[in-house]
Amino acid sequence: MHRLKSVGVLSCAKMFGVLYGCMGLIFIPFALIGGMFGILSQQTGGAMGGAALLVLAVLAPVIYGVMGFLLGALTAWVYNLVAKWMGGIELELQGPTQPGAPVGPA
Numbered sequence: 001m002h003r004l005k006s007v008g009v010l011s012c013a014k015m016f017g018v019l020y021g022c023m024g025l026i027f028i029p030f031a032l033i034g035g036m037f038g039i040l041s042q043q044t045g046g047a048m049g050g051a052a053l054l055v056l057a058v059l060a061p062v063i064y065g066v067m068g069f070l071l072g073a074l075t076a077w078v079y080n081l082v083a084k085w086m087g088g089i090e091l092e093l094q095g096p097t098q099p100g101a102p103v104g105p106a
Helices: 009-040 044-086
Strands: 002-004 089-091
Touching: 009 044
Parallel strands: none
Antiparallel strands: 002 089
């Protein structure tokens, strides 16, 4: 068994930022549909809300990405603190499946 004793804070932050940014892309179609219904409504408040949803649809991936970056960095930093105290996560790693296959990156 191997133990994951620490993680790179910046590398985790970048990964979380990209992953959360991609999740923000999932929000876009729903916000666009809601925004269009709001703009097409006859009420002034509905049109304002619809316009706000359209702006949010454009900004969602950026907002999600920034929040993912910040939360990823915080999570990695806290993990490193806790791993020093608890010892880290146990991992079972599997080696190459074929005899003579390279072990590292190609």
